[in-house]
Amino acid sequence: MNFKKKIKKTIFQLGYKSGLFSALANLGGENFLTVLNYHRVDYPENRPWLDPSLISAIPEDFEAQMRFLSQDYSPVSIKDVLGAISGKKVLPKKAVLVTVDDGYRDFDENIFPIATKYGIKPLLFVPTSYPNGGEFWWDKLYWAVRSWEGDSLDTPYGLFSLATDADREIALKLLRIAIKSGDFKEGMRLVDSLDKESKPKVKSDASDILSWDELRALSDKGADIAAHTHNHPLLTKIPFEEACAEINQSLDVIRKELSQDLPVFAFPDGQPDFFSEKLVEFLKEEGVQFAVTTVDENAALKENNKLFFPRVGVYRSLRLPAFSYRLSPFYKKL
Ligand SMILES: [Zn+2]
Structure with missing residues (x-):
């Protein structure tokens, strides 16, 4: 381990063990929100044909993170966030929203059961053409x-x-x-x-992406599910009209398939290159109230950022000390 890494690790451990990061999170103030961004929670060897870099945590680490959030922070649901946006609610101090992208099968196997065990309501973003049997x-x-x-x-x-x-x-x-x-x-x-x-994959018949029947069953159990385009394109890399159609179609399909009507959206691969002012304007016209990116920050909910709100990424190598640092209002990528 190099010197810089050692220093960072020591700071994270001190901040975590002393409770300093947790105390600092109180300073976020009104409507300060950390939106966590997960993709998969699984063991790489379970599905060796899938890109393991999409694994945000193995189940044990995810459980430790959910336990930590439930004990030390204020996990909120997307409905709480929408309430704060409409001015009907104020988010509690240390508010954290857990979001999960893409609709992989381990949402049903690991993420949803573990999160709900700790009273946490994760929000799942689904690109709506994939539950019919797609591969990313x-x-x-x-x-x-x-x-x-x-x-x-x-x-x-x-x-x-x-x-x-x-x-x-x-x-x-x-x-x-x-x-x-x-x-x-x-x-x-x-x-x-x-x-x-390429070589055929040796795997069972079950698709790696949840089907509409499975998503409906999750929805019946209380899972919040929202739109993430239809085909998961990089929205600024296709013509603007096609990008708008991708957004509209995904909002429509979620409504039709799940009878859920959350005015919420996640940009695919939401780095600054892949969303734009024009797209944000379009979301507003379509009545979307909250849209998230993958800009790796946390922030207070304000009028001018709720349609390109940042999310803090969670990666497999994150241990609780570094995880707790990411929940602090002073979080910056070191
Ligand atoms: Zn995605």
């Missing part, structure tokens, strides 16, 4: 590159060595960047062609 492009790319037979891979973005595991990691990283920064549809064509040529 990043998972297809991961499996194609990891299982590719041969020492190299020739793509429109260049020739990549796949001689070692480390080479495959680098190829994956560079291909993800190239796809996100280039022409998105071209990137999807490459992923689909690699997927067709």
